[in-house]
Amino acid sequence: MSSEEVLKLENQTCFAVYACAKEITRLYQPVLKELGLTYTQYIAMLALWERDAVSVKELGERLYLDSGTLTPLLKKLEAQGLLTRARDAGDERQLLIRLSAAGKALREKALEVPEKVFCQSGVNVEMMLKIRSQMGELMTALQPVAAADQRGE
């Protein structure tokens, strides 16, 4: 690529993904508002509905978020009565996150979220599936780099 083109915004794949991610969460916002959740709170609940009674560390690994983000977020969800935060009796370092009855019940209302958002977007199923698989590929391509950084290489 020429030195003229290499820094053009429209040629930056990073910016394309960054902009899409923001546009997508913007699309979710009004739908999630009905559940009283922000987008990040929503994906945290998704993870918990799939697997309950997990530590902050495990939750963070699945969501790619650290305790600096999760601790305040989980405190807010606790304040809303959706979950409880309690130290693991077997290992006091760990904090176990458990859904409350209200937290489990909210799943029923959340069931219609993906459909609602999909209908509001101008996206068709084929595009959506293609994007998901592409992002999966990209993530596996990027993850080794992140892991190596973690190990200090």
Added chain:
Amino acid sequence: MSSEEVLKLENQTCFAVYACAKEITRLYQPVLKELGLTYTQYIAMLALWERDAVSVKELGERLYLDSGTLTPLLKKLEAQGLLTRARDAGDERQLLIRLSAAGKALREKALEVPEKVFCQSGVNVEMMLKIRSQMGELMTALQPVAAADQRGE
């Protein structure tokens, strides 16, 4: 999709894009640190290197950011001596952002950023181009929705 699967994290295209966007900016971070820029500051500079002496509004439209994000960000870049902020004489409502000599000079160092990041990622050119075009398609699919929201429809 079954009610079991519809809320699974791995089936959420939104989460795939969201996670990739974060991973990508993480990849840029060490490279941009050498230029003294954060990722958002970097894309702001990309936009300005392409087109100088623009208003906050125009910059925001190109970056999909509003004044709430841009005002403090531009003040930081001004403090670094990379640009100047001055009201437009013709329309005092507008603030014109102009690159300083240092801001223009920084472009030379930035020229090697895309290549550096690309080499550190495990991504090949084909994947990158495919993703960029996919994100472009997605953005055009989502933008009408955002525009309609803007108009209050």
Added chain:
DNA sequence: TCAAATTAAATTGTATGCAATTAAAATAAA
């Protein structure tokens, strides 16, 4: 003309997001 509506930034308030540090608990090693 001149009040009403619109526009552009800035400000305020809330919620991430992450690096770096701290504190407490558990594990490893001497």
Added chain:
DNA sequence: TTTATTTTAATTGCATACAATTTAATTTGA
């Protein structure tokens, strides 16, 4: 065992993001 290391959350500090409001300037319309 007793210290050193490691692990897990919480905390701190900084930088986004964005909705909603405010302020100042401009444009519209009666």
